[in-house]
Amino acid sequence: MPRSADLRALLAGPVLEVAPRLLGSTLRHGPVACRITEVEAYDGANDPGSHAARGRTPRNAVMFGEPGHLYVYFTYGMHFCCNVVCGPERTASAVLLRAGAIVAGREVARERRATARTDRDLARGPARLCQALSIGRDQNGHDLTREPLVLEPGPPVREVLTGPRVGLREAPDRPWRFWLPGEPSVSAYRPATRRGVRP
């Protein structure tokens, strides 16, 4: 069976099963590759924290499409974050890639991430990960079985930890963040912050 079929089968499952299984996989964009160490699950229309919670819009249209494509969104006026769309198809479920370790193309990644003081910071955080891998608007909707941007499943991991998702106002209690123990690239937990409100 070709690897693309493996990947499609993996991603077709329900998001809460797919998300932890993506840990240890590798996202590669040309010369730069990143081993994923931290993800979050977003459960489509059932999930108040998801961009898809209020139905389909031009921005989130990719989430409502085929599993295995990349949903890239722009936020805070300057950052991109990326999600892997997964199954069941048309439920708009997706897995946010929050952090990883650069395992190839370290020099290129360091040039893109000029503010990173150590290799640990190259892809620690969803926007940093996208910057290191040069993922932006042009990659929204990209099929991850197609070069030069591909997702490569890894061997099963030994242990997965879970906890609340980072930075959400809605449904902050659902323990749908998954990460690998002992990985320095995993981002620190930070509750939702509000702006323009004095306590």
Add this chain to the structure above:
DNA sequence: GCTCCGATTATCT
């Protein structure tokens, strides 16, 4: 149109 604010990061105290 207009307003609010975000699945963040870098930098300052």
Add this chain to the structure above:
DNA sequence: GATAATCGGAGCG
């Protein structure tokens, strides 16, 4: 810990 940076999506009217 606090906050600026910076812009487009989404809600409202």
